[in-house]
Amino acid sequence: MTPEEMETRIVRYGDLKPCRTAFIDAHTPGSDQKENFTIIGGGVSESPDQHVHIKETPGFNIGAAGQPPKCRNSLHSHTTAEVFYVLKGRWRFFWGRWGKAGEMVLEEGDIFNIPTGIFRGFENIGTDYGMIMAILGGDDAGGGVTWAPQVIEDAADHGLVLGENGVLYDTKKGQSLPADVNPMPLLSEEELKAFPEPGNDAVVRDYVARYWDMMALAAGNPCKVIGENALLKDKPGFEVEFLTRGSIPDTAYKLNCHEILMVMRGHWKLSWTGGEKVLAPGDTCAVPPELEHRLEPSMSGEASLFRVMNTADPAGPTWIG
Structure with a gap:
């Protein structure tokens, strides 16, 4: 392998290309300054604007999230692994239907293997721009994301509609759902009961290093x-x-x-x-x-x-x- 060939397999931190419209909460106040990075594989982005640095997946995806202070990522759930480690800054992770079942703070270098099947979110509580790196399970990580109902409702109030096809439509840009695509349905109260609400002790003990x-x-x-x-x-x-x-x-x-x-x-x-x-x-x-x-x-x-x-x-x- 030549040095030039190896360079194509390296994504430099300084060359990362952000997407600011990757997810449904891209217009929601408090979450509208997020930057999403897809490093290896397609990741979980809902936006066609997302740049993928290396498309070939090795059985999992690598991504990152960059956020200024006080910016948060809204509550969502995954059916496959979502592992984060803090590259820069100080971050608070929270989980549960309303984000109140538990929380923890991660410092630089800490790693969190978030349990599947629970609603989770995170925010930068540091004083500078922060970055967390992500490892997402499976080749097609985009197929396993579920948003808490209030996130979808808040997004619609600010111009973003998620279709059943997993694509975002921005009404501020004049976009609308195609005639053959319905809005993503909200989870019912009965369906929401299936999402666990673990406390801090179990999560910190088994999922954080x-x-x-x-x-x-x-x-x-x-x-x-x-x-x-x-x-x-x-x-x-x-x-x-x-x-x-x-x-x-x-x-x-x-x-x-x-x-x-x-x-x-x-x-x-x-x-x-x-x-x-x-x-x-x-x-x-x-x-x-x-x-x-x-x-x-x-x-x-x-x-x-x-x-x-x-x-x-x-x-x-x-x-x-």
Whole structure:
């Protein structure tokens, strides 16, 4: 593989192209400054304006959300995995039918494997623009998003209508539902009863890993974050590991699966027969299966990254203990 070919498999943080009309709450006050990024795969965007950086999916999708302070993402549910880690800023995650069943605050480097089948939302509670990186289960993550009824109603009041076909129509731009497309129906009260309302204890215990705990656990070997025998014992169709300068392989290695490198801190040198590249914080690199390569920090100081690998496990759902 040439350096030029590898570069096409790297999405640089500085090259990310945002979409500001990705979701139904794009006009709703409090949510109308969100930026959505689709890095690998189509993600869950409802907008044709969304730019996809790498279209080939490795069995899961990679995306990101960028938001200024006090901006929030509205309550929605997924049938497959939705995993976030905080790249920049301080974020509050909340869940439940009205977003009041539980909440937690995540700092930079913390990771949250949000249980499937619950309504969830999040907001930037920091003082600067914040960024969270996302791993979404399955090749077609867009098929498993359900919005809380009040989100659809609020969006309609501000000019956005979601069709049953999963496409947004912006009445402020003169758009309307096609004659053969009905509006997305609201969930009934009976249907809403099927959505769990777990409290903080169960969710924090089983679905959250803190950055400095992972740093300590990865001092000698990669820290298994999501997967079998991992900190968060889930099997959502992918595994997540956390690596530091003390836990990277000593020699060149290759895997028989897709390997997505997502840099959290520091600069990392990726080398292989034919070239090398340096990855910076926020960069995402899709290393192809069977490519022998080596990974090492390119300078002194704190260095950490998340490594995501596809598995044969189904994409979801997860369980709530």
